[in-house]
Amino acid sequence: MKLYEYEGKLIFSKVGIPIPKGIVTEGRVVWNGKAVVKAQLLEGGRGKRGLVKVTDDVNKTIEEMRNSGIGKFLVEEVVEHTREIYMSIMMDRSSGEPMLVSSPQGGINVEEASDIKTLIIPIERGPRGYDIFTVEKYLRVKGLESVIKGLYKIVTEYDADLAEINPLAVTDRGVIALDSKVILDDNALFRHEELLKEIGRKEESDNYVELDGDIGIIGNGAGLTMATMDMVKLMGGMPADFLDVGGGADKERVKECVLKVGNNPKVKKILINIYGGITRCDQVAEGIISAYTDVKKPIFVRLVGTNEEEGWKMLEKVGIKFYQDVESAVGDVLR
Amino acid sequence: MKEYGTRVVAGVSPGKGGSLVSGIPVYDTVQDAIKEHEVDASIIFVPAKFASDAVYEAVDAGIKLIVVVTEHIPVIDVAKFTRYALTRGSRIIGPNCPGLIVPEESLLGILPPRAFKKGKIGIVSRSGTLTYEVSELLKDRGQSTVIGIGGDPIIGTKMQDIVKMFDEDPQTEEIVVIGEIGGTMEEEVAKMKSEGRIKKHIVAYIAGLTAPKEKRMGHAGAVVYMGMGTFDSKINAFRKAGIPVAKTPYEIKDLLLKV
Numbered sequence: 260m261k262l263y264e265y266e267g268k269l270i271f272s273k274v275g276i277p278i279p280k281g282i283v284t285e286g287r288v289v290w291n292g293k294a295v296v297k298a299q300l301l302e303g304g305r306g307k308r309g310l311v312k313v314t315d316d317v318n319k320t321i322e323e324m325r326n327s328g329i330g331k332f333l334v335e336e337v338v339e340h341t342r343e344i345y346m347s348i349m350m351d352r353s354s355g356e357p358m359l360v361s362s363p364q365g366g367i368n369v370e371e372a373s374d375i376k377t378l379i380i381p382i383e384r385g386p387r388g389y390d391i392f393t394v395e396k397y398l399r400v401k402g403l404e405s406v407i408k409g410l411y412k413i414v415t416e417y418d419a420d421l422a423e424i425n426p427l428a429v430t431d432r433g434v435i436a437l438d439s440k441v442i443l444d445d446n447a448l449f450r451h452e453e454l455l456k457e458i459g460r461k462e463e464s465d466n467y468v469e470l471d472g473d474i475g476i477i478g479n480g481a482g483l484t485m486a487t488m489d490m491v492k493l494m495g496g497m498p499a500d501f502l503d504v505g506g507g508a509d510k511e512r513v514k515e516c517v518l519k520v521g522n523n524p525k526v527k528k529i530l531i532n533i534y535g536g537i538t539r540c541d542q543v544a545e546g547i548i549s550a551y552t553d554v555k556k557p558i559f560v561r562l563v564g565t566n567e568e569e570g571w572k573m574l575e576k577v578g579i580k581f582y583q584d585v586e587s588a589v590g591d592v593l594r
Numbered sequence: 595m596k597e598y599g600t601r602v603v604a605g606v607s608p609g610k611g612g613s614l615v616s617g618i619p620v621y622d623t624v625q626d627a628i629k630e631h632e633v634d635a636s637i638i639f640v641p642a643k644f645a646s647d648a649v650y651e652a653v654d655a656g657i658k659l660i661v662v663v664t665e666h667i668p669v670i671d672v673a674k675f676t677r678y679a680l681t682r683g684s685r686i687i688g689p690n691c692p693g694l695i696v697p698e699e700s701l702l703g704i705l706p707p708r709a710f711k712k713g714k715i716g717i718v719s720r721s722g723t724l725t726y727e728v729s730e731l732l733k734d735r736g737q738s739t740v741i742g743i744g745g746d747p748i749i750g751t752k753m754q755d756i757v758k759m760f761d762e763d764p765q766t767e768e769i770v771v772i773g774e775i776g777g778t779m780e781e782e783v784a785k786m787k788s789e790g791r792i793k794k795h796i797v798a799y800i801a802g803l804t805a806p807k808e809k810r811m812g813h814a815g816a817v818v819y820m821g822m823g824t825f826d827s828k829i830n831a832f833r834k835a836g837i838p839v840a841k842t843p844y845e846i847k848d849l850l851l852k853v
C-alpha cells in the first residue's frame with residue numbers, strides 16, 4: 260500500500276525523522292506568510308504538473324489547485340537549505356536484508372542519479388555506528404543517525420517494502436525530510452490495524468490494477484493474467500485492467516470479478532483466461548453466467564482444466580464464446 | 595499427491611493429532627510425526643498468519659526440503675525464516691508457489707498432473723497457472739522436473755539455483771525459464787549464461803510487458819521499485835547472453851532446439 264506524503268510523514272515523526280512544520284487540509288487554512296502548498300496525490304511528478312507551489316497567498320493557491328480537481332493538501336513551512344540528498348531503505352530481494360540507498364544527488368529521479376551508494380544492513384544486527392559513519396562520510400553530511408535509524412524502523416517494524424526521502428534537505432538546524440514515499444507490505448497490514456485506523460485507510464487487494472485500455476482482462480494466477488494482458492497488447496489491443504481471480508476461485512468470486520471489470524465504463528469487451536488446477540471450470544462458468552446478464556458486454560472465455568467439459572456446456576447453453584487456446588480467444592476479442 | 599505416487603506418510607495439524615485423513619495419520623506436531631516416520635520433505639499449506647511457525651517447526655525437526663505453498667506471508671517474516679532454514683541446512687521452495695513435479699514419479703505441490711509428461715525439459719517459473727500452461731504446450735517433449743519457485747519478492751530457492759541444478763541434471767536437456775517483472779533473478783541467470791557457467795540451452799519468457807511501475811501485479815514480487823528488474827532490463831539481459839526470449843508463452847516451443 261502506497262501512502263500519501265502526509266501519511267508517510269506522520270510515520271516519519273513517530274520514528275524520529277525531522278519533518279517541516281505543516282498542516283493537512285482540504286480547504287482554507289489559517290497561515291501567516293510564505294508556505295509550500297503540496298497536492299496530496301499518489302502519483303509522482305507533482306512538481307512538473309505544478310502541484311507543488313511556493314506561495315505568499317496560501318489560500319489562493321489552494322483554491323487554484325482545488326479548481327484543477329485536487330482534494331487534499333499539505334501546507335508546509337518553507338525550509339531554507341543548502342543541499343538536497345537522497346536516502347531510502349528497502350528490502351533487498353537478493354540478500355533478503357534491508358538495503359540503504361543514498362545519493363548526494365537528491366531531488367531528482369533516483370533512477371537517473373549517477374552517484375549512488377547501496378549498503379546492506381542485516382536484520383540480525385540493525386544499523387550500527389559504523390554504518391551511519393560510512394553514509395555520513397559518503398554524503399558529506401553529519402547528523403544522519405535519526406534518519407537512518409528511523410527509515411530502518413519503518414522497514415523492519417512498520418513492514419514497509421520501501422521508505423524513501425527525496426529530497427532530504429541539509430539545513431543549519433540539521434537534516435529535514437522534505438518529501439516522503441512509504442510503501443507498506445500489503446501482506447503485513449493485518450498487524451498494523453492501529454496505524455491504518457489512524458490514517459483512515461483500509462487493506463486493499465493487489466489483485467486488481469486499472470490500466471488505460473478498453474479490453475477488460477480477467478485471469479487466474481498473476482503470471483497467466485499478465486501474460487494475457489501482454490498478448491492483447493502485442494496483438495494490437497489495449498488492456499483496461501489486470502484482475503487475478505486467485506487460486507481456487509468459486510462462482511461467487513468469479514461473479515464479483517466479472518461485475519467489477521464489466522462495470523468499468525471504459526471496458527468494451529471482456530477477455531477471461533482460466534487454466535483450472537485447483538480452480539474448477541464449472542464454478543468459473545457459473546460465475547460468468549450469473550454476472551453476464553448484468554454486464555451486457557461481449558465476453559470471451561478461454562477455459563481449460565479441471566471440469567472443463569461441464570464448464571463449456573454451461574457457456575454454450577447461454578451463448579458465451581469459449582475457447583481452448585488463448586491465441587484464438589485474443590484474436591476474436593480484437594476483431 | 596498420494597494418487598500421483600508421492601509417499602505421503604503423515605499430516606500435521608495442532609489439535610487434530612490421532613485422526614486419519616484419506617488413511618494418512620495426523621499428528622499434533624512435526625516432532626510427533628518424525629518419531630513415527632522417516633520424512634525427507636514437508637509441504638506447508640498453513641494460512642499466512644501461522645505459516646512462519648510451520649516453517650520453523652519443520653526446520654527444527656531437521657526436514658531438508660520444505661515447500662511453502664501459502665501466499666501473503668509478510669516479506670520480513672519470509673526474510674527471517676529463509677535465513678534460519680539456510681543456516682540449518684534446510685532448503686525452502688516458495689513461499690507463494692505451486693511446488694514441484696517430477697512427471698510420472700513424484701509430486702510435491704498443487705500442480706495439475708494433466709499438464710505433465712516424462713521428458714527432458716526442465717522448467718523453472720515464478721508463476722503457477724502460467725507454468726501449467728507452458729508445461730502443457732511442451733507436453734509432446736515432456737519434462738524432467740518442473741518447479742514453481744514462488745511469486746514473492748524474497749524466496750527460499752532462487753531461479754538461478756534451479757537453473758544451475760538443471761544444468762547439472764543428466765535428465766534435463768534444455769531449460770525453460772518463466773520470469774516476470776521485479777527483482778533481478780532473471781538478470782542473474784543471464785549473467786551465468788554469458789559467463790559460460792550454464793552450458794545447456796535456455797529459452798526464456800517474461801510476463802509483465804504491460805505492467806505499470808510501482809504497482810504490484812498480483813504477486814507480491816511482481817513490482818518494480820527504483821527501476822530495478824523492469825521488463826526491458828530482463829529482455830535485454832537475456833538477449834545479450836544469447837538466450838532466446840519468447841514474446842508469448844506459445845512461442846517457447848519454437849525456440850527450443852529439438853522439436
